[in-house]
Each structure stands twice: as C-alpha cells, then as structure tokens.
Amino acid sequence: xxxxxxxxxxxxxxxxxxxxxxxxxxxxxxxxxxxxxxxxxxxxxxxxxxxxxxxxxxxxxxxxxxxxxxxxxxxxxxxxxxxxxxxxxxxxxxxxxxxxxxxxxxxxxxxxxxxxxxxxxxxxxxxxxxxxxxxxxxxxxxxxxxxxxxxxxxxxxxxxxxxxxxxxxxxxxxxxxxxxxxxxxxxxxxxxxxxxxxxxxxxxxxxxxxxxxxxxxxxxxxxxxxxxxx
Numbered sequence: 001x002x003x004x005x006x007x008x009x010x011x012x013x014x015x016x017x018x019x020x021x022x023x024x025x026x027x028x029x030x031x032x033x034x035x036x037x038x039x040x041x042x043x044x045x046x047x048x049x050x051x052x053x054x055x056x057x058x059x060x061x062x063x064x065x066x067x068x069x070x071x072x073x074x075x076x077x078x079x080x081x082x083x084x085x086x087x088x089x090x091x092x093x094x095x096x097x098x099x100x101x102x103x104x105x106x107x108x109x110x111x112x113x114x115x116x117x118x119x120x121x122x123x124x125x126x127x128x129x130x131x132x133x134x135x136x137x138x139x140x141x142x143x144x145x146x147x148x149x150x151x152x153x154x155x156x157x158x159x160x161x162x163x164x165x166x167x168x169x170x171x172x173x174x175x176x177x178x179x180x181x182x183x184x185x186x187x188x189x190x191x192x193x194x195x196x197x198x199x200x201x202x203x204x205x206x207x208x209x210x211x212x213x214x215x216x217x218x219x220x221x222x223x224x225x226x227x228x229x230x
Contacts, residue, residue, distance in 0.1 A: 001077050001078060002032070002035065002075050002076060002077050002078070003027055003032050003033065003034050003076065003077070003078040003079070004035050004037060004073060004075070004078070004079050004080070005020060005023060005024060005034055005035065005036045005082065006037045006039065006080065006081050006094070007038045007039065007040075007083070008040065008081075008082070008083035008090070008093050008097075009040065009082075009083065010040045015084075015166060015205075015208065015211075016083060016084055016166065018220065019166075019220060019223060020038075020082045022220050022224060023080060023164065024036060026224050026230075027227055030227075030228070030230075032078070037069070039093045039097060040093060044069070044093060044096065044097065045096070045100075046093045046095065046096015046099070046100065047096060048096070048099045052065070052100065056103070057104075057110060059110075061104040061105050063100075063101075063103050063105065063106055065100075066100050066101055069097070069101045070101060070106050073101055073155070074106070074157075076155075076157065076158055077157050078160040078161075078162075078230065079155075079160070079162070080161075080162050080164065081094070081164070081165075081186075082164045082165070083164075084166050085165055085166065085174070088169075088178050088181050088182070089185075090182060098190065102190065105154075106154065107154055107194040108151040108152055108153055108154050108155075108193050109151065109152040110151065111150055111151060150193075153193060153194050153195060153196055154194065155195040155198075156195065156197065158194075158198045159197070159198055159199065160199045160230055161191060161195055161199070162200070162226075163182075163183075163200075163202040163203070163204075164202075165182065165202065165203070165204045165205075166204065166206070166208050167204060167206050167207070167208060169206065169209070170206055170207040171204075171207065174204075174206060183202055183204075186202070187200065201226070203219075
C-alpha cells in the first residue's frame with residue numbers, strides 16, 4: 001500500500017509536524033509505504049498561473065508545472081492531510097495544492113459541456129441536475145442528471161482519506177458558531193468529486209491557544225491508535 005502524507009506548516013517544531021511524524025511512524029510500522037509531501041519544505045508554489053486558469057475548462061488542461069506532485073498523488077492509495085486551521089480555513093499553501101494539483105485530468109474530469117439554454121433538451125430544467133443531499137461523508141445524489149454538471153472522479157485508487165488538524169478556537173466556536181467550515185469544504189466540496197468511495201475521517205484538536213501538554217500528548221497517542229486501523 002502507498003500513502004501520500006501532505007503536511008502544511010512552516011515550522012519544524014510545530015504540533016502539526018509532530019503529528020505528521022507520529023502518523024508516518026505508525027504507517028511505516030504497518031509496512032505501508034509513505035510519501036511525505038511537506039509543502040513548505042519543498043517550496044511548493046500555491047499560486048495558480050494565468051495559463052492554468054485559462055485552460056481549466058478546456059479539454060487540454062496543462063498540469064505540467066506541477067507534474068511531480070501530480071504523479072505522487074496518482075500513486076496514492078491512501079491520502080492524509082495534516083495542517084492547522086488558520087482563520088477557520090486551511091493554510092494558503094494547502095489551498096494552492098487543492099487549486100493546482102486537484103485539477104481536471106488528474107483528480108477529476110470535467111463533464112461534457114451542458115446545453116447553453118437554461119433547460120434540458122426536453123424543456124425540463126430538472127433534467128440538467130440531480131438532487132443533491134449532503135451527508136457526513138459527502139453527497140448523496142438522487143434523480144437523473146443529463147450529460148453535464150457533475151465532475152467525474154479520477155482518484156478511485158484512494159480507499160482511505162483522513163484529515164488531521166488543529167484549531168486555536170475551542171470546539172464550540174469552530175463547530176457551532178462557524179459551522180465547521182474546513183470539514184464542510186473537504187467533505188462536501190472536495191471528496192465527493194475526486195474520491196467519493198474513500199473512507200473518510202477527520203481528527204481535530206481544538207483550543208490550541210490554551211493547550212496543556214498532557215492533552216496534546218493524548219491526542220498524539222490517539223493518532224497512533226487511529227492509524228493502526230487506517
């Protein structure tokens with residue numbers, strides 16, 4: 001098995017890096033091959049280029065500028081993202097990874113172009129889109145969909161997708177006041193369109209601004225147990 005471990009934090013002595021090292025050690029102990037993609041250490045450029053954006057909805061999207069990262073993603077059978085949440089979002093460098101590597105022809109295929117009219121060929125606008133119901137693991141689609149509208153996933157090799165994160169705010173602010181935006185982005189806005197069948201789990205350590213060492217260590221120990229069955 002081959003796991004891609006994507007890490008997004010600039011400091012080597014950060015909690016994020018400590019969590020990534022524990023995850024890597026656990027997976028290696030299970031004889032899982034681990035590719036650690038440290039976005040900051042590798043100098044990943046998160047900025048989408050004008051050429052990339054211009055070709056995004058064409059049939060010839062050019063991902064050559066990030067080809068090494070594309071190949072590493074394509075080899076993955078398990079995907080792990082490790083990062084802090086800043087301003088209730090993912091770090092900019094990780095967002096750039098989503099923008100530049102989870103692209104057409106790699107993570108998904110663009111659907112055939114929809115009719116220019118607002119309705120389908122039979123005059124029924126409902127034929128263009130299925131009904132979409134959010135679930136904890138992504139989306140459930142109901143009804144018929146015409147050709148067009150929904151991306152076609154390409155990362156079917158990935159059978160497990162885990163996110164390990166941390167927040168400065170307590171859990172009730174992140175979840176109740178803010179609506180858990182990072183989880184929603186990944187569960188509803190990314191996973192269904194790139195690897196919908198993968199098993200998903202998100203492990204988050206909240207209230208890092210008032211962290212006690214004992215609680216941090218307990219979370220790291222919990223990662224050992226979680227990735228023993230990853």
